[in-house]
Amino acid sequence: DTEVTQTPKHLVMGMTNKKSLKCEQHMGHRAMYWYKQKAKKPPELMFVYSYEKLSINESVPSRFSPECPNSSLLNLHLHALQPEDSALYLCASSTNRGSYEQYFGPGTRLTVT
């Protein structure tokens, strides 16, 4: 299994809602990543988890809260988002943090109303 899955595919939420994005991989990878991608722009790194511990936070606002409950799962909890947070949220994984070949999921298209 060489796939990274993400749910949901699409999400529409209001600014007062709380929602979560989910990412799963069964490749035995020990590094997992969240990226944000705006239309026609490259992915921007948000968080890196290495062996289930947060190792990089790219100064992301606290309304985004990542969680890595086990080596296969990565969540991104969303609360009190702004319309400018609307974007494609991509999850990726790699063998470990030192391996740069990252496998990406299809993303969750988030719209904040």
Add this chain to the structure above:
Amino acid sequence: GESVGLHLPTLSVQEGDNSIINCAYSNSASDYFIWYKQESGKGPQFIIDIRSNMDKRQGQRVTVLLNKTVKHLSLQIAATQPGDSAVYFCAENPGDYKLSFGAGTTVTVRA
């Protein structure tokens, strides 16, 4: 084949021709580079990588060239097919285990 000397956001290429996509990277300390392909509605997909101790690497129908003197990376696609239509991103490792992505080039293949 079609090519761009400097990075341009779009590239239109005739089916069957060769494509060359260029990328200028910023950090002379970067030691690893990757090309990703992103089709509409999908996440980026790994194409090919190259380390800084190499200047050329070939894959299936793709070749990556690295010129460290001018900090330039290129991706050559042989015999471009309709399925090659996508956005192509180069990415560099500037250190601390992160990838930094370039702006991307949208390739459109004309039948």
